[in-house]
Amino acid sequence: xxxxxxxxxxxxxxxxxxxxxxxxxxxxxxxxxxxxxxxxxxxxxxxxxxxxxxxxxxxxxxxxxxxxxxxxxxxxxxxxxxxxxxxxxxxxxxxxxxxxxxxxxxxxxxxxxxxxxxxxxxxxxxxxxxxxxxxxxxxxxxxxxxxxxxxxxxxxxxxxxxxxxxxxxxxxxxxxxxxxxxxxxxxxxxxxxxxxxxxxxxxxxxxxxxxxxxxxx
Amino acid sequence: xxxxxxxxxxxxxxxxxxxxxxxxxxxxxxxxxxxxxxxxxxxxxxxxxxxxxxxxxxxxxxxxxxxxxxxxxxxxxxxxxxxxxxxxxxxxxxxxxxxxxxxxxxxxxxxxxxxxxxxxxxxxxxxxxxxxxxxxxxxxxxxxxxxxxxxxxxxxxxxxxxxxxxxxxxxxxxxxxxxxxxxxxxxxxxxxxxxxxxxxxxxxxxxxxxxxxxxxxxxxxxxxxxxxxxxxxxxxxxxxxxxxxxxxxxxxxxxxxxxxxxxxxxxxxxxxxxxxxxxxxxxxxxxxxxxxxxxxxxxxxxxxxxxxxxxxxxxxxxxxxxxxxxxxxx
Numbered sequence: 001x002x003x004x005x006x007x008x009x010x011x012x013x014x015x016x017x018x019x020x021x022x023x024x025x026x027x028x029x030x031x032x033x034x035x036x037x038x039x040x041x042x043x044x045x046x047x048x049x050x051x052x053x054x055x056x057x058x059x060x061x062x063x064x065x066x067x068x069x070x071x072x073x074x075x076x077x078x079x080x081x082x083x084x085x086x087x088x089x090x091x092x093x094x095x096x097x098x099x100x101x102x103x104x105x106x107x108x109x110x111x112x113x114x115x116x117x118x119x120x121x122x123x124x125x126x127x128x129x130x131x132x133x134x135x136x137x138x139x140x141x142x143x144x145x146x147x148x149x150x151x152x153x154x155x156x157x158x159x160x161x162x163x164x165x166x167x168x169x170x171x172x173x174x175x176x177x178x179x180x181x182x183x184x185x186x187x188x189x190x191x192x193x194x195x196x197x198x199x200x201x202x203x204x205x206x207x208x209x210x211x212x213x214x215x216x217x
Numbered sequence: 218x219x220x221x222x223x224x225x226x227x228x229x230x231x232x233x234x235x236x237x238x239x240x241x242x243x244x245x246x247x248x249x250x251x252x253x254x255x256x257x258x259x260x261x262x263x264x265x266x267x268x269x270x271x272x273x274x275x276x277x278x279x280x281x282x283x284x285x286x287x288x289x290x291x292x293x294x295x296x297x298x299x300x301x302x303x304x305x306x307x308x309x310x311x312x313x314x315x316x317x318x319x320x321x322x323x324x325x326x327x328x329x330x331x332x333x334x335x336x337x338x339x340x341x342x343x344x345x346x347x348x349x350x351x352x353x354x355x356x357x358x359x360x361x362x363x364x365x366x367x368x369x370x371x372x373x374x375x376x377x378x379x380x381x382x383x384x385x386x387x388x389x390x391x392x393x394x395x396x397x398x399x400x401x402x403x404x405x406x407x408x409x410x411x412x413x414x415x416x417x418x419x420x421x422x423x424x425x426x427x428x429x430x431x432x433x434x435x436x437x438x439x440x441x442x443x444x445x446x447x448x449x450x451x452x453x454x455x456x457x458x459x460x461x462x463x464x465x466x467x468x469x470x471x472x473x474x475x476x477x478x479x480x481x482x483x484x485x486x487x488x489x490x491x492x493x494x495x496x497x498x499x500x501x502x503x504x505x506x507x508x509x510x511x512x513x514x515x516x517x518x519x520x521x522x523x524x525x526x527x528x529x530x531x532x533x534x535x536x537x538x539x540x541x542x543x544x545x546x547x
Contacts, residue, residue, distance in 0.1 A: 037418055040435060043271075043297045046413045076302075079333070080250065083271075084297035088329035091301075126329055182325065186353075186360040191436055 008112040011070035015059050017210055022052040024209045025202065036198040044198045047086040054081045071098035089123045096122035113151040120144040127182065134180035134192060136199030139171045143207055161211040172196060172204035218415045228412045229272055229294060236279055240541040243283045250300065252307040253279040254289045259313040264379045264388050267307050268320040268372060270327055271296040274432060277369060277511045280542030286376035295411050296433045298326030304334025308342065316341035316385040320372055320392065322364030323348040343385055345392040347371055349401045349522065351460040352429030352437045365432050366474045366511040366522045367399035373543065377536035395530060400457040403437065403520035404449055405430035407478060409513045428452065432513045450490040453521050463500055463525050470504040470534065471495065472522040477512035479519055484508065487519055504534055510542065
């Protein structure tokens, strides 16, 4: 992807994104909670909100740290402070991002893509869920695949980000007609059909928020 | 929402505080990370059993920490799996060198967090996963059946074997046997309210019941009109017997478990119905357990668990136990 030289992944970038995401998630909390009560047990939104609050509160402890240390601290905070599936999955995401090589060098957009792809792959491994199983991975895996495609192409960045926004939204909506085979909703069988997966919805909102903030840059 | 609450954020901490004060002769409550351990150290050579899960199912699991059952329990937030650092800290605290057996209910969040905890713990450890709920389909392509009330029986029976010197491998094998030989079916009349949500998890009519409900109020097989107890119990037992296929005259343990909001008087009535139905089918009930052991906050409802028993299971069931929620023989 053709981009200007800018910092795309830093501790301050992560904190400011967490703040943006917190606002969007709080605005949509009622909807996500209702989705979860339809097919899950209603804890997802509280876990996501708790996680975002913890990350935002970390600001003063991590703002001057190098990226790898900052990511590790975010990972441990998320892992120990959230609980449920979300805590394990997002904790795994940050922990794996921290393991990407050469984090002490300038991170360009391609490198940032590589980090996110590594993180999403680790989540897939941890949750043992693939696309089509009515979970947050229905949004995250296609986004990761698109990032992989974009990072070695000549696509214009704003165009690429808009495509990702579209993919996340389409895949989120597609969970509505899926039969769940993983996660809490899988216990429902046919009755889970007709409801969007709450994890897919919260993940889509996160992707949407990050991409839009980058497009507006 | 009507609950005994001061502040939603302090709900778990204050409840754990009270639990620690009320049962200080048996257990100790550790904070940050949260886990409940026995008051006395695990004796050398004894395998340590650690379970845990979201809070809101009390007395499971903290109420089962003590002689003859668990060595530690890790409580998560209400209905949310505990975090890996809790399992790691509990294992480091209670392992006497003979290894740790994690007992995990089959829910995605519990599985992932216990797996990570086990990876972070450097000592010898293994896990068993309970999945006794016959209400949902089992398949290698899905998360599979939920782990519910039979987890109580696994913890009691394996706890006895561990107390009597069983190795990590033997404990795991017995736990898997108990799980495989038990089946559970639950019914709910009302919803429960998660404190952080402040409103009921699901809507249900005054004359309706959720057949096959999970222990978080997650839906089950179908929504039906409420029926006489005998009919409900018969339908529950049919689902269990279809799955367990006990032989004629096979010995069983019958466990009637309250979901938290149903009085004992009704649970005993359910027990009576279940006895009659099982007797008519030639199934022998040799042991019983009735009470609120694996609950869903204030939900009205009950589950029935049937466990097919051999001599090893019976011997370990009868062995002495001394925990906050279960005590006999000592």
